[in-house]
Amino acid sequence: MAKPIRAVMFDLDGTLLDTAPDFIVVVNQLLVEQNRPTLPAETIRAGVSNGSKALIKLAFGIEENNEQFEPLRQRLLELYLAHIAVYTKPFPGISALLDKLADNNILWGIATNKPATYTLPLMAALNIHPAPLSVICPDHVSRSKPDPESLFLAGKQLNCSPQEIIYIGDHKRDIDCGKGAGSITIAATYGYVDESEDPASWNADYYVNHADEIWPIIEKYL
Numbered sequence: 596m597a598k599p600i601r602a603v604m605f606d607l608d609g610t611l612l613d614t615a616p617d618f619i620v621v622v623n624q625l626l627v628e629q630n631r632p633t634l635p636a637e638t639i640r641a642g643v644s645n646g647s648k649a650l651i652k653l654a655f656g657i658e659e660n661n662e663q664f665e666p667l668r669q670r671l672l673e674l675y676l677a678h679i680a681v682y683t684k685p686f687p688g689i690s691a692l693l694d695k696l697a698d699n700n701i702l703w704g705i706a707t708n709k710p711a712t713y714t715l716p717l718m719a720a721l722n723i724h725p726a727p728l729s730v731i732c733p734d735h736v737s738r739s740k741p742d743p744e745s746l747f748l749a750g751k752q753l754n755c756s757p758q759e760i761i762y763i764g765d766h767k768r769d770i771d772c773g774k775g776a777g778s779i780t781i782a783a784t785y786g787y788v789d790e791s792e793d794p795a796s797w798n799a800d801y802y803v804n805h806a807d808e809i810w811p812i813i814e815k816y817l
Contacts (some may be wrong), residue, residue: 600816601755603696606764607707607714608644609786611689615640616682621674622654644766644787647671679713680720688806695810697725699817702753704729706745729753741768743775761813770797781812
């Protein structure tokens with residue numbers, strides 16, 4: 596029998612927050628700057644969880660060894676930082692979930708591969724309450740997800756074991772991270788799942804199609 600859980604950790608983009616609307620704007624803004632045709636919103640949305648490198652590959656069809664790749668990526672990040680919280684908001688059901696966690700004295704936090712340069716200004720702009728008690732970015736670990744180091748650090752910060760954490764994410768790397776740490780894993784299929792991905796192959800402990808489905812799972816471990 597699993598231990599009662601003491602904390603819930605979320606991936607950021609595509610799990611806790613719907614950041615895609617701001618990425619859609621800035622990716623297409625960059626394409627216009629480069630005299631390229633814009634991309635459909637859903638095409639960009641599916642790639643958001645994979646980060647800036649994946650978005651440049653998607654938008655321009657070039658690889659990292661192309662001399663234009665890094666200048667384009669840096670310009671994308673510059674545009675994003677200026678547009679970081681215009682349309683971004685928690686996914687439907689997340690705010691109510693965070694309130695339920697607080698009502699039940701369950702700690703919550705974030706473990707993301709989004710660098711602190713973007714994560715911290717975004718969280719400050721949104722000013723979510725109750726606030727996360729742990730925000731772990733790649734800057735804070737030596738090995739980012741799918742390595743479980745982020746959740747080991749979360750356990751130390753929240754004064755609990757990884758086995759007392761539920762980790763929720765919308766990508767295989769999140770589930771691998773959670774499983775590697777010994778945490779309970781929930782795959783958020785409402786997030787940015789690429790059409791080439793099969794979430795059933797991730798072997799998560801649970802799957803949800805909406806954030807409203809998360810609390811009934813958590814209740815099992817109280």
